[in-house]
Amino acid sequence: xxxxxxxxxxxxxxxxxxxxxxxxxxxxxxxxxxxxxxxxxxxxxxxxxxxxxxxxxxxxxxxxxxxxxxxxxxxxxxxxxxxxxxxxxxxxxxxxxxxxxxxxxxxxxxxxxxxxxxxxxxxxx
Amino acid sequence: xxxxxxxxxxxxxxxxxxxxxxxxxxxxxxxxxxxxxxxxxxxxxxxxxxxxxxxxxxxxxxxxxxxxxxxxxxxxxxxxxxxxxxxxxxxxxxxxxxxxxxxxxxxxxxxxxxxxxxxxxxxxxxxxxxxxxxxxxxxxxxxxxxxxxxxxxxxxxxxxxxxxxxxxxxxxxxxxxxxxxxxxxxxxxxxxxxxxxxxxxxxxxxxxxxxxxxxxxxxxxxxxxxxxxxxxxxxxxxxxxxxxxxxxxxxxxxxxxxxxxxxxxxxxxxxxxxxxxxxxxxxxxxxxxxxxxxxxxxxxxxxxxxxxxxxxxxxxxxxxxxxxxxxxxxxxxxxxxxxxxxxxxxxxxxxxxxxxxxxxxxxxxxxxxxxxxxxxxxxxxxxxxxx
Numbered sequence: 001x002x003x004x005x006x007x008x009x010x011x012x013x014x015x016x017x018x019x020x021x022x023x024x025x026x027x028x029x030x031x032x033x034x035x036x037x038x039x040x041x042x043x044x045x046x047x048x049x050x051x052x053x054x055x056x057x058x059x060x061x062x063x064x065x066x067x068x069x070x071x072x073x074x075x076x077x078x079x080x081x082x083x084x085x086x087x088x089x090x091x092x093x094x095x096x097x098x099x100x101x102x103x104x105x106x107x108x109x110x111x112x113x114x115x116x117x118x119x120x121x122x123x124x125x
Numbered sequence: 126x127x128x129x130x131x132x133x134x135x136x137x138x139x140x141x142x143x144x145x146x147x148x149x150x151x152x153x154x155x156x157x158x159x160x161x162x163x164x165x166x167x168x169x170x171x172x173x174x175x176x177x178x179x180x181x182x183x184x185x186x187x188x189x190x191x192x193x194x195x196x197x198x199x200x201x202x203x204x205x206x207x208x209x210x211x212x213x214x215x216x217x218x219x220x221x222x223x224x225x226x227x228x229x230x231x232x233x234x235x236x237x238x239x240x241x242x243x244x245x246x247x248x249x250x251x252x253x254x255x256x257x258x259x260x261x262x263x264x265x266x267x268x269x270x271x272x273x274x275x276x277x278x279x280x281x282x283x284x285x286x287x288x289x290x291x292x293x294x295x296x297x298x299x300x301x302x303x304x305x306x307x308x309x310x311x312x313x314x315x316x317x318x319x320x321x322x323x324x325x326x327x328x329x330x331x332x333x334x335x336x337x338x339x340x341x342x343x344x345x346x347x348x349x350x351x352x353x354x355x356x357x358x359x360x361x362x363x364x365x366x367x368x369x370x371x372x373x374x375x376x377x378x379x380x381x382x383x384x385x386x387x388x389x390x391x392x393x394x395x396x397x398x399x400x401x402x403x404x405x406x407x408x409x410x411x412x413x414x415x416x417x418x419x420x421x422x423x424x425x426x427x428x429x430x431x432x433x434x435x436x437x438x439x440x441x442x443x444x445x446x447x448x449x450x451x452x453x454x455x456x457x458x459x460x461x462x463x464x465x466x467x468x469x470x471x472x473x474x475x476x477x478x479x480x481x482x483x484x485x486x487x488x489x490x491x492x493x494x495x496x497x498x499x500x501x502x503x504x505x506x507x508x509x510x511x512x
Contacts (some may be wrong), residue, residue, distance in 0.1 A: 031469075031509050034431075054506055057430050062433060
């Protein structure tokens, strides 16, 4: 059902966990739907110095979470905001049609974390 | 697929080698069509009638009350649509439950779109139906009650004999989907007070694509398939001779082994559940503690999702199933677990383990050793599990 890339990320998820003193936190999804993701980010010089995820969900949800952290790490915030659900799915060699909603979670979670960071920065000014 | 520990016997079972041996001559050697008059056909016809007699004997029915079909789905469709059509002038109301298999629920929905009314009786937290709620649902225009014998997800065994007595008293036809119970627990159509009963061979170590329906002599049904005089003109189509022979053989073996095998699988199942409960916090049984199929164990694991557990177990060569939406492609969690009042987030995190003949104590202990690590890892990954 899943591509080898999806299974590889599911078996060996990258950047799994929580950044304790995170600069931004993004939470998307809902346990009632069986899918939930939390992304924490560390920002240095407008770049994502660190990105970590926690995910409740199926194989696709875990793999897309893992992939989005890998894609985002080291990017500027503007670059990271360009990462789309589609590009995450493509980087994993595609997802089964009924799993495309899972990839929405990953990029949305990342964007939510960046927006949280930006909102906090704006509040400081 | 070497060394796989298969624990999803509610989905299907491997065909018994004895069954395959019994089927074998009916493919290329004695391949006659049972509807023909020369000896090759007569031989096939005799084999089918012997199989029918065997099935009838196990179920406590008469030979002429057994009809062969393509499986549980066809039998269920036939019972529901066949009765609905044949009795439409008497009434257009049917009763079923909220936890039926989709092969019952969807024919019911199909009828609703065509002017019939359906009442779905609820279940309690263990998945058990109260016969009184069936009695209360009966109306003057009720033509059929269809309640499953044992549930395919949680294994809860319904009080079919009591519901059957209520149906009989009210003069309403009663069908039971016994796909999960036949071969595992005693199924006798007289004792269960049923007028119709569906079964499927591949659930009890027979071949896929063949099933049967018990249809009491006194029941009028419209055929689902038209086009030939087979099965007393009630089910057209050339008979699946090897499949039918295999079904009867498999049922005979299951009946012969039932008592011992049920005891063995119950002991394994309980050992598994005890072992998991001792090692994993926050896991809960889904289904009835005692009125449950001997091989069925369904439980929810707080804070994680079903498909992730299935994939991790698969990486450890263990094949199980879940009540999670993600595995079926829909976003809704199991309708059975929701009907039992289990919150959606817990229903998503449920696992179904159904044991079978090949499972050993060693397999059970392997799962007891392997699964806690999987749960710990997934919980570590989970944003909603707080230790």
